Amino acid sequence: MTDSLSFDIDAVNTMLREQFPGTGNRCIDIGPGFGIAAYDVLPTDIRPGGFVSGPCQFSLVDCALWFLAFAALDRIEPMALTSELSIRFLRPAQGERIFCKATLEAVNRRSVVGTAHVWCEGRPDKITAAAQGTYAIPLPR
Amino acid sequence: MTDSLSFDIDAVNTMLREQFPGTGNRCIDIGPGFGIAAYDVLPTDIRPGGFVSGPCQFSLVDCALWFLAFAALDRIEPMALTSELSIRFLRPAQGERIFCKATLEAVNRRSVVGTAHVWCEGRPDKITAAAQGTYAIPLPR
Amino acid sequence: MTDSLSFDIDAVNTMLREQFPGTGNRCIDIGPGFGIAAYDVLPTDIRPGGFVSGPCQFSLVDCALWFLAFAALDRIEPMALTSELSIRFLRPAQGERIFCKATLEAVNRRSVVGTAHVWCEGRPDKITAAAQGTYAIPLPR
Amino acid sequence: MTDSLSFDIDAVNTMLREQFPGTGNRCIDIGPGFGIAAYDVLPTDIRPGGFVSGPCQFSLVDCALWFLAFAALDRIEPMALTSELSIRFLRPAQGERIFCKATLEAVNRRSVVGTAHVWCEGRPDKITAAAQGTYAIPLPR
Numbered sequence: 001m002t003d004s005l006s007f008d009i010d011a012v013n014t015m016l017r018e019q020f021p022g023t024g025n026r027c028i029d030i031g032p033g034f035g036i037a038a039y040d041v042l043p044t045d046i047r048p049g050g051f052v053s054g055p056c057q058f059s060l061v062d063c064a065l066w067f068l069a070f071a072a073l074d075r076i077e078p079m080a081l082t083s084e085l086s087i088r089f090l091r092p093a094q095g096e097r098i099f100c101k102a103t104l105e106a107v108n109r110r111s112v113v114g115t116a117h118v119w120c121e122g123r124p125d126k127i128t129a130a131a132q133g134t135y136a137i138p139l140p141r
Numbered sequence: 142m143t144d145s146l147s148f149d150i151d152a153v154n155t156m157l158r159e160q161f162p163g164t165g166n167r168c169i170d171i172g173p174g175f176g177i178a179a180y181d182v183l184p185t186d187i188r189p190g191g192f193v194s195g196p197c198q199f200s201l202v203d204c205a206l207w208f209l210a211f212a213a214l215d216r217i218e219p220m221a222l223t224s225e226l227s228i229r230f231l232r233p234a235q236g237e238r239i240f241c242k243a244t245l246e247a248v249n250r251r252s253v254v255g256t257a258h259v260w261c262e263g264r265p266d267k268i269t270a271a272a273q274g275t276y277a278i279p280l281p282r
Numbered sequence: 283m284t285d286s287l288s289f290d291i292d293a294v295n296t297m298l299r300e301q302f303p304g305t306g307n308r309c310i311d312i313g314p315g316f317g318i319a320a321y322d323v324l325p326t327d328i329r330p331g332g333f334v335s336g337p338c339q340f341s342l343v344d345c346a347l348w349f350l351a352f353a354a355l356d357r358i359e360p361m362a363l364t365s366e367l368s369i370r371f372l373r374p375a376q377g378e379r380i381f382c383k384a385t386l387e388a389v390n391r392r393s394v395v396g397t398a399h400v401w402c403e404g405r406p407d408k409i410t411a412a413a414q415g416t417y418a419i420p421l422p423r
Numbered sequence: 424m425t426d427s428l429s430f431d432i433d434a435v436n437t438m439l440r441e442q443f444p445g446t447g448n449r450c451i452d453i454g455p456g457f458g459i460a461a462y463d464v465l466p467t468d469i470r471p472g473g474f475v476s477g478p479c480q481f482s483l484v485d486c487a488l489w490f491l492a493f494a495a496l497d498r499i500e501p502m503a504l505t506s507e508l509s510i511r512f513l514r515p516a517q518g519e520r521i522f523c524k525a526t527l528e529a530v531n532r533r534s535v536v537g538t539a540h541v542w543c544e545g546r547p548d549k550i551t552a553a554a555q556g557t558y559a560i561p562l563p564r
Contacts, residue, residue: 022185023194044163048219053164054226055200062196078189083393084416085195086227086368086509088536088555090529105540105553106513110392110418111365113511113553115538117528130528130536132511132555134366136392224534225557227368227509229395229414231388246399246412247372251533251559252506254370254412256397258387271387271395273370273414275507277533304467305476326445330501335446336508337485341478360471367477368509 005031006074012067015076025063033104035067040097052093052120052128057100061087061116061131064102068114069135072107077138083111085133093128095120111136146172147215153208156217166204174245176208181238193234193261193269198241202228202257202272205243209255210276213248218279224252226274234269236261252277287313288356294349297358307345315386317349322379334375334402334410339382343369343398343413346384350396351417354389359420365393367415375410377402393418428454429497435490438499448486456527458490463520475516475543475551480523484510484539484554487525491537492558495530500561506534508556516551518543534559 012027029036039060047053062082069080102116111134118129153168170177180201188194203223210221243257252275259270294309311318321342329335344364351362384398393416400411435450452459462483470476485505492503525539534557541552 019189020187020194022183022187042163046161046163048160049222053161053200054223055196055203058199058203058226059194059196062199081190082195082230084227084229084366085199086225086555088225088528088557089223090536091531105511105550108514110421113513115553115555127528130538130555132509132538132553134511139392225507227414229387229416231395232390246370246409249373251562254372256412256414268387271397271414273368273397273412275370280533301471302469302476304465304469324445328443328445330442331504335443335482336505337478337482340481340485340508341476344478344481363472364477364512366509366511367481368507370507371505 003032005071007076011076012070015078019078023063025060027067030067030071032071034101035064035071036099036101037064037067038097038099041095049092050094052095052098054089057093057098057118057129058087060098060100060118061085061129064100064116065114065133065135068102068104069112072104072112073137079138080112080135083134083136085131087129087131089129091126091128093118093120095122097121109137144173146212148217152217153211156219160219164204166201168208171208171212173212175242176205176212177240177242178205178208179238179240182236190233191235193236193239195230198234198239198259198270199228201239201241201259202226202270205241205257206255206274206276209243209245210253213245213253214278220279221276224275224277226272228270228272230270232267232269234259234261236263238262250278285314287353289358293358294352297360301360305345307342309349312349312353314353316383317346317353318381318383319346319349320379320381323377331374332376334377334380336371339375339380339400339411340369342380342382342400343367343411346382346398347396347415347417350384350386351394354386354394355419361420362394362417365416365418367413369411369413371411373408373410375400375402377404379403391419426455428494430499434499435493438501442501446486448483450490453490453494455494457524458487458494459522459524460487460490461520461522464518472515473517475518475521477512480516480521480541480552481510483521483523483541484508484552487523487539488537488556488558491525491527492535495527495535496560502561503558506557506559508554510552510554512552514549514551516541516543518545520544532560
């Protein structure tokens with residue numbers, strides 16, 4: 001694992017704006033072995049009970065793992081695709097901003113595997129969701 | 142398992158409009174042991190490559206499993222909550238409308254477990270995602 | 283999907299005896315899109331409460347998905363390897379013999395994905411575990 | 424989370440010998456928020472390719488999560504049962520002894536959720552499997 005990446009946060013967010021403008025997720029940190037995503041919760045994300053919906057949290061996990069894949073490959077690879085992801089919701093999520101950190105478990109020539117944790121602003125010790133998943137790396141043609 | 146449910150599709154969609162107006166998912170069928178959800182894809186759901194995003198499909202799976210929980214309990218229970226969900230993306234999803242059918246695996250006094258499949262309009266034989274997950278039933282106080 | 287496979291149950295079980303003699307699992311049926319594995323429960327598989335242990339059921343699921351991978355590839359491929367598997371235990375398993383049927387969700391040049399169900403002899407309608415997982419196909423060198 | 428548990432490693436292994444004598448897994452460490460299990464690989468655990476089988480690693484993960492449940496509850500609770508577990512196999516496992524550490528994600532009155540990592544003796548930095556799962560806590564009658 002290298003000490004630093006060949007691209008930075010701004011490059012990731014520029015790609016997002018250009019190629020996936022509909023996502024509200026953004027990169028707030030990335031480095032060797034990890035990626036962190038953030039999201040500003042919208043009224044449309046609130047499910048019965050007043051909680052941030054599960055799919056909203058899943059979307060952030062999926063994005064953080066995508067950033068992790070970029071980190072593991074040391075290149076921004078928009079066509080890395082989720083092959084599988086499992087998530088456990090641990091406690092109700094409430095707040096205006098949510099975060100997710102994804103951490104590298106392994107990378108090989110086929111895939112990147114990571115573990116991810118979601119929390120609400122101001123409560124990093126109260127994890128609202130834990131997940132693990134796999135991103136498939138595009139095969140050379 | 143009863144032959145029919147004590148509520149209908151309209152009652153589910155009325156609850157959605159009132160209690161979760163932000164979701165774009167809706168119920169198109171529900172009966173003993175199953176629930177079917179549909180979603181009209183928005184431009185904001187399209188990820189790099191021109192495909193319907195994974196989180197968009199996850200959201201539909203989560204909703205179909207929620208409907209399945211209503212079916213298994215024979216009541217509309219908005220506070221049934223996803224406890225865990227795992228999803229596998231099988232092939233690229235393209236189209237203007239996606240569907241998900243969730244089928245009952247088991248129900249007990251704690252939880253409802255189901256298997257779900259996602260497809261794009263006109264191609265029900267080309268499953269784009271397969272998933273399994275658990276909804277927790279609110280415990281009596 | 284072809285109408286029949288180019289190998290049969292006996293060929294699968296011969297491979298198991300020769301290359302994985304330690305497994306107690308065996309193939310009892312295989313065909314296009316499915317594989318069925320069986321296992322005779324041993325006293326060492328019984329966990330507290332008198333139930334067939336979870337890992338014993340997982341092992342059978344993993345084996346049924348392996349058979350499914352052979353079916354999907356239409357060849358016995360011992361070096362197909364599980365890449366991920368998620369399992370839900372639905373009710374206590376009791377009995378002297380357990381079965382698992384794995385059904386194909388999708389196959390591509392990288393992987394085979396299937397859904398699996400476990401039951402105890404005589405109670406095929408009482409599923410004790412439901413699972414989904416992915417087998418990785420060896421890449422050409 | 425308390426600073427120490429009200430029971431020790433020996434108490435866990437005594438319960439295992441008495442109530443689950445067929446398991447080859449044992450506890451080698453346990454404390455607030457974690458549990459570590461070990462297993463001496465048998466020739467019957469070796470699958471084609473000469474690797475420690477996936478189910479053998481799953482069994483160790485399941486056991487380490489069980490220990491974690493004891494730690495989270497601060498009591499040895501043999502009737503804690505796995506409700507769901509997902510595992511990813513990251514690289515081939517080879518060696519005579521394997522280890523698994525399970526770490527607490529969350530505990531509530533229904534369940535304990537943890538993340539687990541498996542490695543082979545002498546190579547703790549080469550994780551062979553990563554997993555997450557849920558143990559159900561017996562409900563009061």
